[in-house]
Amino acid sequence: MLTAGLDIGSRTIALVEWDGERITREEVAYTGVDPFINSQRLINGRSYDRLVATGYGRHLVVERKLADEVITEIKAYAIGAHHFFPDVRTVLDIGGQDSKVILVKSDGGVGRFEMNDRCAAGTGRFLENMANALGLDIKELGEHALNAEGKAVRLSSMCAVFAESEVVSLTGRGEDSRCVAQGIHQAIVDRVSAMVRRVGQQPRFIFAGGVAYNPCMCKLLAQVMRVPLTVPDSPQTVGALGAALYAGQLVS
Amino acid sequence: MLELRSELFSALSETRNENIGALLSAKKEGKKVIGHYCAYSPVELALAAGAIAVPLCGNKKEPFLAADNDLPPNLCPIIRSSYDLAVSDTCPFFHASDMIVAETTCDGKKKMYEILQRIKPIHVMNLPQIPDLPMSITLWKSEVRRLKTAIEKELGVKITDEALREAIHVTNEEARARKELFDLNRNKPALLSGKDLLVIVAQAGYSIDRMSGVALIDRLTEEIKKKAQQGYHVGNEKTPRILLTGTPLGENDDKVVSLVEEYGGLVVAMEICGGYKSLDLRIDETDCRDPILLLAEKQVGIPCSVMSPNKKRIQLLERMIHDFAVDGVVDLTWHGCHTYNIESYWVADLVKNKLEKPFLHLTTDFSDADRETMRVRIEAFLEMI
Numbered sequence: 001m002l003t004a005g006l007d008i009g010s011r012t013i014a015l016v017e018w019d020g021e022r023i024t025r026e027e028v029a030y031t032g033v034d035p036f037i038n039s040q041r042l043i044n045g046r047s048y049d050r051l052v053a054t055g056y057g058r059h060l061v062v063e064r065k066l067a068d069e070v071i072t073e074i075k076a077y078a079i080g081a082h083h084f085f086p087d088v089r090t091v092l093d094i095g096g097q098d099s100k101v102i103l104v105k106s107d108g109g110v111g112r113f114e115m116n117d118r119c120a121a122g123t124g125r126f127l128e129n130m131a132n133a134l135g136l137d138i139k140e141l142g143e144h145a146l147n148a149e150g151k152a153v154r155l156s157s158m159c160a161v162f163a164e165s166e167v168v169s170l171t172g173r174g175e176d177s178r179c180v181a182q183g184i185h186q187a188i189v190d191r192v193s194a195m196v197r198r199v200g201q202q203p204r205f206i207f208a209g210g211v212a213y214n215p216c217m218c219k220l221l222a223q224v225m226r227v228p229l230t231v232p233d234s235p236q237t238v239g240a241l242g243a244a245l246y247a248g249q250l251v252s
Numbered sequence: 253m254l255e256l257r258s259e260l261f262s263a264l265s266e267t268r269n270e271n272i273g274a275l276l277s278a279k280k281e282g283k284k285v286i287g288h289y290c291a292y293s294p295v296e297l298a299l300a301a302g303a304i305a306v307p308l309c310g311n312k313k314e315p316f317l318a319a320d321n322d323l324p325p326n327l328c329p330i331i332r333s334s335y336d337l338a339v340s341d342t343c344p345f346f347h348a349s350d351m352i353v354a355e356t357t358c359d360g361k362k363k364m365y366e367i368l369q370r371i372k373p374i375h376v377m378n379l380p381q382i383p384d385l386p387m388s389i390t391l392w393k394s395e396v397r398r399l400k401t402a403i404e405k406e407l408g409v410k411i412t413d414e415a416l417r418e419a420i421h422v423t424n425e426e427a428r429a430r431k432e433l434f435d436l437n438r439n440k441p442a443l444l445s446g447k448d449l450l451v452i453v454a455q456a457g458y459s460i461d462r463m464s465g466v467a468l469i470d471r472l473t474e475e476i477k478k479k480a481q482q483g484y485h486v487g488n489e490k491t492p493r494i495l496l497t498g499t500p501l502g503e504n505d506d507k508v509v510s511l512v513e514e515y516g517g518l519v520v521a522m523e524i525c526g527g528y529k530s531l532d533l534r535i536d537e538t539d540c541r542d543p544i545l546l547l548a549e550k551q552v553g554i555p556c557s558v559m560s561p562n563k564k565r566i567q568l569l570e571r572m573i574h575d576f577a578v579d580g581v582v583d584l585t586w587h588g589c590h591t592y593n594i595e596s597y598w599v600a601d602l603v604k605n606k607l608e609k610p611f612l613h614l615t616t617d618f619s620d621a622d623r624e625t626m627r628v629r630i631e632a633f634l635e636m637i
Contacts, residue, residue: 056624056628070631071635072628072631072632072635073628073632074628074632074635075632075635098625098628109636110632110635110636111636112604113632113636115625115628115629117615
């Protein structure tokens with residue numbers, strides 16, 4: 001048996017192949033402006049016993065017969081996280097334009113979930129805008145913030161547009177950009193932790209999605225939530241793995 | 253999900269459109285029209301005065317070009333839309349109204365009415381907001397009486413107690429008929445889809461000949477019962493049964509309902525204005541106290557989120573979840589509707605904590621801009637059931 005999961009997010013597409021026992025392939029590519037073409041490229045003509053799609057582009061690839069079925073990223077993240085960590089109870093996923101908290105039942109099913117408001121506040125996109133405003137690459141932002149020696153400079157706005165002008169005016173005022181960067185992370189953590197509390201967190205707490213690569217986010221979140229966070233080896237492919245595992249269940 | 257195919261249902265769905273013409277000819281014959289914005293308006297007074305009562309609440313889609321000149325953009329879309337239709341003179345019912353009645357319900361509406369007064373005079377009633385205080389009934393009773401005097405003066409008629417009791421009978425009958433129609437969905441599998449329900453909700457209050465409107469609904473209910481005996485139903489035994497609650501919806505506001513039904517759920521009941529919200533509030537016609545007092549008592553009992561605390565809504569929701577064998581609850585609130593948005597806390601508390609059922613709070617507006625973000629929430633919610 002060979003199944004696959006395709007997670008088409010707003011920023012990246014992840015593909016995971018599953019042979020019934022282990023992951024045989026794992027790839028991540030940029031979504032770009034044509035998620036269908038880029039999904040096709042990632043699959044590269046291979047065929048599977050079943051291909052399940054998730055993420056915001058999930059319906060597109062089923063309509064165009066590239067994938068067989070869809071599940072939501074909420075279900076996919078629960079299945080994927082439960083596979084690696086059967087004792088998982090809370091999954092936080094901060095992706096490109098969505099952030100979500102999922103309470104996972106002991107069987108891997110979804111108990112409750114919360115998603116961010118429909119704007120980009122508290123998402124990877126917010127971090128990306130802020131990195132741009134500081135003239136940094138998104139990959140450098142977390143490290144930069146951790147190097148802050150003074151106190152974090154608090155942001156007053158969570159709007160991805162207003163916060164950008166706030167960051168520009170803060171650096172213009174002479175604030176240390178590392179302290180501003182830490183303030184940016186703090187703003188997201190405040191927002192996300194309120195969402196986690198609404199769902200009600202329980203250990204084990206998994207932090208997944210592209211933003212989990214950011215070391216400053218991991219550190220501040222663990223401090224605020226007062227729990228150790230588990231970041232999977234490949235936090236960006238948890239959803240695609242969940243879809244591949246679900247495809248495996250459909251086959252067998 | 254297949255919608256109900258029936259001539260009676262088509263006739264019902266045309267109530268509003270057909271009555272635009274009927275309204276204009278009635279006006280030519282000297283009939284007066286009283287427009288009202290909200291369920292708190294005692295339409296019985298208009299009916300007892302021999303006038304035609306029409307709802308004015310707007311649910312036109314964006315853009316609200318005329319409203320955006322005068323109102324802030326982050327206001328609830330019902331208020332912006334209602335204002336827009338009135339100011340741009342594109343609502344035939346507002347246009348035809350000889351008198352307009354409104355209430356101090358939410359902050360957005362009452363402040364909007366102040367500005368709307370430039371176009372047409374509005375009789376604004378001072379709605380009490382703590383329903384459990386005896387003085388709320390006293391205040392509302394005096395407000396209903398003040399409206400009675402205003403209508404008598406404006407229309408040059410006398411509203412007798414006898415006419416008022418007759419009008420109470422009419423609105424009682426309307427509530428009875430609509431409740432019987434909605435109650436068909438206690439059946440499992442259901443007999444009406446959420447889209448069918450939206451059509452029924454959107455036509456509430458538009459019958460000019462109110463008793464023939466009641467008769468139409470009664471005939472439709474009988475017809476569906478007969479169809480059910482021959483095996484008609486919507487969805488099946490396993491279809492997730494969803495209760496919709498929250499802000500008022502119009503026929504065009506089908507984004508959430510159609511997404512729920514597209515992904516295999518079925519909206520079997522609606523605790524909203526024009527839906528089930530005030531159908532239990534019927535006046536006892538054998539009660540011989542002052543009919544103005546009876547009206548006041550009935551209306552202060554309407555479980556709208558402008559009331560504080562609004563325990564009756566939570567009690568109604570609990571009964572409905574039980575009576576309609578509901579599997580999950582969607583609380584739909586418009587952006588900028590503070591009262592329903594905040595009250596979602598108590599709805600969540602009932603559904604998630606007390607009844608331990610799946611719950612989804614959605615905040616959106618009339619536009620399709622967030623259709624995809626709504627889609628993933630609704631799909632994930634249905635996956636849980």
